[in-house]
Amino acid sequence: DAKTTQPTSMDCAEGRAANLPCNHSTISGNEYVYWYRQIHSQGPQYIIHGLKNNETNEMASLIITEDRKSSTLILPHATLRDTAVYYCIATYSGNTPLVFGKGTRLSVIA
């Protein structure tokens, strides 16, 4: 699985969009990009995943660059409940072991 690099921490004002970047410059053509988050020692929560195209669901949007070397997770209107550690993971299949890094600690500020 390709290595991913994320900023250690970010702040976002409540109600604003939170844009979380992830670098995966060594990603191969058939590796997906998955995003999970972990709220205060709860279990990791799946957010979204994509291969090439941008994706959107009820939680977030995922923008993947054309060369697939980086992506951005967008929470369109961050709330205090979105304060969590966000993990970007590149993997060939959702059924393979997930390798969690340290992620980005997002703090949403009132």
Place this chain on the structure above:
Amino acid sequence: EPEVTQTPSHQVTQMGQEVILRCVPISNHLYFYWYRQILGQKVEFLVSFYNNEISEKSEIFDDQFSVERPDGSNFTLKIRSTKLEDSAMYFCASSEVWVSNQPQHFGDGTRLSIL
């Protein structure tokens, strides 16, 4: 929305004792996993299980660990003789098998404290 449930939420055990952590995966999922997270550290993969056998395991998953699907709904992790360093949050996850890019869904974990 269906979810993975884990019991107990907190388990306190004396060192050297056996412990069994229980998980009920999402009902139509056939791939099961255990991960652990030592306090302040990363989430680490332990083992995956499909079709009644281990698919993959990490170096952490040594002979002291075993997994079992004793019936149609439960998935268990047993630690035979617990050590102080086994203290951690243990997360169970499950995923569908028919479509390879389906995500893993996690339970809220069991906090295991070894005294």
